[in-house]
Amino acid sequence: MFEMAKELFKQLFKKPFTNMFPAKHAPKSTVGFLKKVEEGKAKLNEPVPIPEGFRGKIAYDKEKCIGCKLCIKVCPANAFEYLEKERKVKYHLSRCTFCAQCVDVCPVNALVSTKEFLLSDYNKK
Ligand code: SF4
Ligand code: SF4
Numbered sequence: 001m002f003e004m005a006k007e008l009f010k011q012l013f014k015k016p017f018t019n020m021f022p023a024k025h026a027p028k029s030t031v032g033f034l035k036k037v038e039e040g041k042a043k044l045n046e047p048v049p050i051p052e053g054f055r056g057k058i059a060y061d062k063e064k065c066i067g068c069k070l071c072i073k074v075c076p077a078n079a080f081e082y083l084e085k086e087r088k089v090k091y092h093l094s095r096c097t098f099c100a101q102c103v104d105v106c107p108v109n110a111l112v113s114t115k116e117f118l119l120s121d122y123n124k125k
Helices: 002-012 028-038 070-074 101-105
Strands: 058-060 080-083 088-091 111-113
Touching (some): 070 101, 101 111
């Protein structure tokens, strides 16, 4: 119990190891911190490097797509819609869970996992 209280007390005076996220939507009460960063009075912690094989936002190359629908079959989140006229698919980012099963199954590499993960926004599209 004493050890826990000691650790807790120690942590109260340490700087945080995380950055506020997402900065662009930070509440007014925290904007002061970002201003300090700009003025060089505070420092943002360096982000951890993104590892190889990271499953981030899916990039879809419509030109490559042959409309085989395999991605539709494997997607657990129903993130693809088949466009009959074009014989292509439409990817709905807001439904995606980034499992990358569609990337593995696409026969023409029209789907690729990118390292992009900062996706918070008010706009679903
Ligand atoms: S990454 Fe997973 S959830 Fe996202 S579109 Fe591909 S199969 Fe669906
Ligand atoms: S698996 Fe690839 S080629 Fe087939 S429909 Fe999906 S994106 Fe297009």
